[in-house]
Amino acid sequence: MNKKIGFAAGLLLAVIVLVALALVFSPSLSEEQAFNRTIEVSGSGIVKTTPDEAHVMIAVVSEALTAQDAAAMNSENMTNVFAALKKAGISDVKTRQYSITPIYEWVEEVTLEGKKQKSVIVGYRATNLIEVVSKPEDAGKAIDAAVSGGANRIDSISFQLSEALQEKAYSDALRKAVNNAQSKADVVAGEMGIVSIYPVKISVEDFYLPVYRITAPMEAAPMPAPTPITPSEVEVSASVRIVYAF
Numbered sequence: 001m002n003k004k005i006g007f008a009a010g011l012l013l014a015v016i017v018l019v020a021l022a023l024v025f026s027p028s029l030s031e032e033q034a035f036n037r038t039i040e041v042s043g044s045g046i047v048k049t050t051p052d053e054a055h056v057m058i059a060v061v062s063e064a065l066t067a068q069d070a071a072a073m074n075s076e077n078m079t080n081v082f083a084a085l086k087k088a089g090i091s092d093v094k095t096r097q098y099s100i101t102p103i104y105e106w107v108e109e110v111t112l113e114g115k116k117q118k119s120v121i122v123g124y125r126a127t128n129l130i131e132v133v134s135k136p137e138d139a140g141k142a143i144d145a146a147v148s149g150g151a152n153r154i155d156s157i158s159f160q161l162s163e164a165l166q167e168k169a170y171s172d173a174l175r176k177a178v179n180n181a182q183s184k185a186d187v188v189a190g191e192m193g194i195v196s197i198y199p200v201k202i203s204v205e206d207f208y209l210p211v212y213r214i215t216a217p218m219e220a221a222p223m224p225a226p227t228p229i230t231p232s233e234v235e236v237s238a239s240v241r242i243v244y245a246f
Contacts, residue, residue, distance in 0.1 A: 037246050039197060041184040044239040045176025047169045051159035051231045054139035056132045057096065058146045059153040067100050067124040074126035077150035081130075084149030090134050090142045097129040129155065139229040159231035166236075173238035174204070181242045194246045201243035
């Protein structure tokens with residue numbers, strides 16, 4: 001009899017321990033409900049703005065019989081370009097590339113084995129590539145000044161947002177994205193009869209800052225009239241993903 005009572009008591013104690021462990025290590029009903037009772041939405045926002053920077057890639061290319069002469073000629077022409085840009089009020093100028101390369105030409109020579117083609121160096125080419133940054137409305141003036149100073153190649157023109165304008169435009173787009181996500185969640189909650197919701201997870205997606213670029217290289221020539229250049233309006237976008245619990 002005592003053995004049966006002891007066994008029953010031990011069994012009861014084991015059950016109590018198992019129940020206690022289950023309560024400790026298992027999530028409560030409210031936690032399980034909170035985990036499953038969510039609404040996940042994405043939101044996007046777009047802001048249109050006009051670029052406030054023009055980036056013009058301008059080159060001076062000089063050719064001569066010797067590398068020294070090509071370099072000297074290029075240096076003189078580039079000095080004139082810098083002076084012309086400064087006179088036009090353009091001060092943000094950076095050197096992006098400088099090179100001196102041989103110029104080859106194929107010639108025919110007669111040998112004991114017959115006629116053969118070979119390449120020979122007939123001169124040298126010095127190239128100095130600079131980047132000029134100005135206001136978009138001054139891009140044409142910068143090009144004209146550089147050409148008048150001796151620049152003979154325009155590689156590209158791109159319109160970009162300055163760092164300050166980037167931050168402002170993206171912040172505005174991000175606010176629109178958050179409001180867009182909130183509106184979607186409110187509609188879903190209202191249709192489902194959910195009284196209140198609150199965010200439990202927010203993810204900000206990558207964004208893209210556009211650059212409007214004219215990449216076709218062109219030979220520069222003196223302009224009879226100022227070069228008109230106007231940037232197009234660009235779009236800055238942002239997106240978010242938000243999980244709401246109820």
